[in-house]
Amino acid sequence: MPFHSLGLDPSLVRAATDKGYLAPTAIQVAAIPAILQGRDLLGAARTGSGKTAAFSLPLLQRLAGAGRQQPRRLQALVLVPTRELAAQVGESMRSLAQQLPVPMRIAVAFGGVSINPQMMALRGGADVMIATPGRLLDLLDHRALRLSSVSMLVLDEADRLFDLGFAEELGRILALLPERRQNLLFSATFPPAIQSLAERLLSDPVRVEAQDDPVGEPAAIQQRAIEVDAGRRTQLLRQLVKGSGWTRVLVFVATKHGAEMVADKLRRAGVEAEPFHGLLSQGKRTQVLADFKASRVQVVVATDLAARGIDVAQLPVVVNYDLPRSAVDYVHRIGRTGRAGASGVAVSFVSAATEAHFRLIEKRQGLNVPRERVVGFEPAEAPPPAPADAGGGIKGKRPSKKDKLRGM
Structure with a gap:
């Protein structure tokens, strides 16, 4: 039509x-x-x-x-x-x-x-x-x-x-x-x-x-889940960025401190990276996005501040360095790629400690994402023991006050 x-x-x-x-x-x-x-x-x-x-x-x-x-x-x-x-x-x-x-x-x-x-x-x-x-x-x-x-x-x-x-x-x-x-x-x-x-x-x-519009449907996005120990995620991210031919990557982390830390480590490894979070001045936030869209910055490491309302044309890859706390936020994060009918890749790092959480995200979204391992980064950590009062399930749609402060 x-x-x-x-x-x-x-x-x-x-x-x-x-x-x-x-x-x-x-x-x-x-x-x-x-x-x-x-x-x-x-x-x-x-x-x-x-x-x-x-x-x-x-x-x-x-x-x-x-x-x-x-x-x-x-x-x-x-x-x-x-x-x-x-x-x-x-x-x-x-x-x-x-x-x-x-x-x-x-x-x-x-x-x-x-x-x-x-x-x-x-x-x-x-x-x-x-x-x-x-x-x-x-x-x-x-x-x-x-x-x-x-x-x-x-x-x-x-x-x-x-x-x-x-x-x-x-x-x-x-x-x-x-x-x-x-x-x-x-x-x-x-x-x-x-x-x-x-x-x-x-x-x-x-x-x-x-909700089932093919332009916005996550089915247009190749979703991957890579098993890796939590302490080796930055090294794996660096290898994937350098070895996979990713021209621009949006990386989601849980906290402002995490955004700064991961971006700094990537820069020291020779990757053009910038953090993006609510403590930055508006001028800095605007500049980071402009540089990202113009491919002057290869990787932006962001809190959930970037999970909605940011449109970067032809963004090929989104990485969940930290898993989102809600299944709804997972959809919004990966929705930064695969926009306007384009193809995209969404990669989630899954550790032994977060495996159960990712399974619940899959359940909420009706997904079944095969687990992958990268040579040299095979996980060695064991899953933590389940708490005695386990059974609460994944966090709901409405964020707590703490969530709002973490993601700004």
Whole structure:
């Protein structure tokens, strides 16, 4: 099915084609006509399924159809959970809007950087604001913008908004919005908090599920599990990076300290590597991602901060140096590769101590990943004895406060 059959303006179809979108994904086919009709929408889609374009294309068309407002007033608000996702959505939406007959001013705002340039960018108004909740409230406190004219609201990765503790901020923002508006809610998972929010926020919504979209389905990714002793993981990683021809690798670890330590060891071994975690300045985080996308950095060692909202085109390999604590996070981690129909490889290091945990991830995700061994790195450790009160199983979907601090 071509994009023009979805009712999109020819200028937006050209923009989508210029971005390399050859055909709409399942979430786009289901969502775009409903959004163009003005319906509220509840969308379930895995990472990498094309949901940014699914809401950006019809949003831009509806705003362009409303005509240019004088003075320019904010008409659409997109709330996202992380700085990187805000920047990514803003970049994507600006590129899609370039050929519109009505110029769109799209503003992006997030914390971790000075608020002054963001306030300056809002002088003269904006048509679309893409923001993290905390920084949006800062801008409202500074009277840099108003929400009284917003006619479209998008909550992107709503589950992550709640996971990161934005429930209170989100409630304050919703109270400032006009009652009459179109609401679009996208989420990969639907814990009780998201279900309750959807019931309060959406009016007779169209429900769209694209969890089995082949673009975002982990079946498009070759999943590998390599058995190795915990103390030899860095050596194995170094050998795989150097010997497998991997041009870019995203490595996930459990902690900020781990990210720094593994990146430092790789650099000392002659591998261009950088850490990526929440203690870095926003400027440093932006630079690391830019260098990674431009292949100036071969390996980025990241916490789960990078598990959602980071899109690196043609990323061939993801490595779980530390296994994720939840099965849902496993899906989001490996979803950084194999995006937009491309192939990818996801490697998990499994030690004797983490074998049982990986089996539970497999069970939750309906997987059966064969175990491999690399010559020279055959494991020698024995599994630890099971605790007397064993039986709790894998960690659930909702992270604890400790998890949130570890992954930022």
